[in-house]
Amino acid sequence: MANPSPSSSSSSLNLHFHSTTTIQDLPNDVLIRVLSLLPASTLACLSCVSSELRALSTESTIWRHLCISTWPSLNHPRVLSLSVPPSFFSDAISSPSFLQTEPSIATVRLPEELISAVDIYHEGKPIFSNLMETDTTCPSFLHAPFRLDALDRSALNAISLDGLTLSWILIDPNRNRAVNLSSQTPVSIDRDLYTAEVLVQFATVLVQSLVSITITCSEKTGDIREVSLTMEDEEGDSIYGEESLVILTQAMEGKRGNRGKEETEGRKRYEEFVRWQRRRKDSLAMELLLDFCSSVFGALVFLFLTFMVLLRSS
Numbered sequence: 513m514a515n516p517s518p519s520s521s522s523s524s525l526n527l528h529f530h531s532t533t534t535i536q537d538l539p540n541d542v543l544i545r546v547l548s549l550l551p552a553s554t555l556a557c558l559s560c561v562s563s564e565l566r567a568l569s570t571e572s573t574i575w576r577h578l579c580i581s582t583w584p585s586l587n588h589p590r591v592l593s594l595s596v597p598p599s600f601f602s603d604a605i606s607s608p609s610f611l612q613t614e615p616s617i618a619t620v621r622l623p624e625e626l627i628s629a630v631d632i633y634h635e636g637k638p639i640f641s642n643l644m645e646t647d648t649t650c651p652s653f654l655h656a657p658f659r660l661d662a663l664d665r666s667a668l669n670a671i672s673l674d675g676l677t678l679s680w681i682l683i684d685p686n687r688n689r690a691v692n693l694s695s696q697t698p699v700s701i702d703r704d705l706y707t708a709e710v711l712v713q714f715a716t717v718l719v720q721s722l723v724s725i726t727i728t729c730s731e732k733t734g735d736i737r738e739v740s741l742t743m744e745d746e747e748g749d750s751i752y753g754e755e756s757l758v759i760l761t762q763a764m765e766g767k768r769g770n771r772g773k774e775e776t777e778g779r780k781r782y783e784e785f786v787r788w789q790r791r792r793k794d795s796l797a798m799e800l801l802l803d804f805c806s807s808v809f810g811a812l813v814f815l816f817l818t819f820m821v822l823l824r825s826s
Contacts, residue, residue, distance in 0.1 A: 543568055548577040552601060572596050579604065583679055585629040585641035594685055603690040604681045606768035607778060608718065622757045624649050627683040630662040630739065632727070635675035640736070648757055657750035662739040671734055673701060678714050680725050680741060682760060689764040693723045693741065699782050708732060717781040718763050720746050721756075746788055 538546075547555060547569060555578075559569040568574075576596040580587045583604065626648055632640040642662050647653065662680070680694040694714045702711045712727040721743055728738035743751040743759070751759070 540568065544571055544573055547571075548574045552578060552598075552605070555598075570598055575601050583629055583631050583641075583681060584638050585631050585643045586681075587641075588629075588643040590627060590643065590645060590685075591629070591683070595688060597688070600688060600690055603764070603768065604692050606692070608691050608693075608716065608763040609767040620758050620761050622648065622754070622761060623684040623686060625685055626760075627685055628660055628662065628741070629679075629681040629683065631679045632736075632739070633677045633679075634671050636677075639671060640739075648753065654753040654757075656753055658743045658753050658756035659750075660741040662741070663736065671729075671736065673698075673710065673712060673729070673734075676712060676727070678725060678727070680714075682764070684761070684764060687764075691760070691764045693760075693763075694725050695778055695782075699779060703731060709737070715782050716778060717785050718759055721751055721759055722782070722785055746785070747792060 547558070550558070555569045555574065559566040572595050575598050576592070579596055579601055582601075624647075626646045628642075628644045628646065630640070630642050630644070631638055644660065644662065646660065676698065677696055678694045679692060681690050681692050683690045693716050695716060697714075698712050699715045700711075700713045702713070703709070704711060708731045710729045710731050712729065714725040714727075716723045722745075723741065723743050725741045726738070727736055728740075729736050743756045745751055
């Protein structure tokens, strides 16, 4: 039997070498499954490789899987029915930039519904997740102090406050926009001597308002009793529903910043906001004291003059 010639063997090797399969030759469903396991930063890099990978990396399925793996509360039929573009993940993972000017209700279209996706983590592991829907068109919401409660049961099991982090994503389902209102780490931990509770506060400052998320724990057992979100102005007064919607909508549509950098800047803004509130309260207390002293002095002068008139008439 004749041996194959070297030239035919070489051409067969070259043919085998040039027929290798690339990643783009895989079926799209397999590629989407693989891409859904990658972090967001890697997906962003892949989108720059080719137009085919760019088209695949923007698939809603990939970003929905990435969102659910990051925030378990989003694994809910209400959110799964929404389209989840890359911008949704970008909105939720970044921090809202500080609003320079106070928005006006005349220039903002208010959302008819808000979805709250709340996740509490302990040392990076999720220990509580909940999703809530809020009708923002009813009078009881618009004309009452803004407040959302995330805890739908009596209490959570005892946990250590060390390593506690939180995410509270507010979603406008009609516009498919979102904003994460929580700082990554607590801005303050206070103890209430009267109720024997520990208040763990996460916060974000927007314009001249403070978005405060408070986890209330039992000081004795460590059980979480309450998780609530409220808004207040520089005077420390509660912001009502309609005004809060204007601020939150502007935050959703505004610029975003790097979460690590914004976390540092956000803590500085929070400390400045708290100092301003204290100075304002001290100033108001001084004004009330001066008003009281003026009233007392005026009353004493009136009594003295009345006494002098009565003394002369007698």
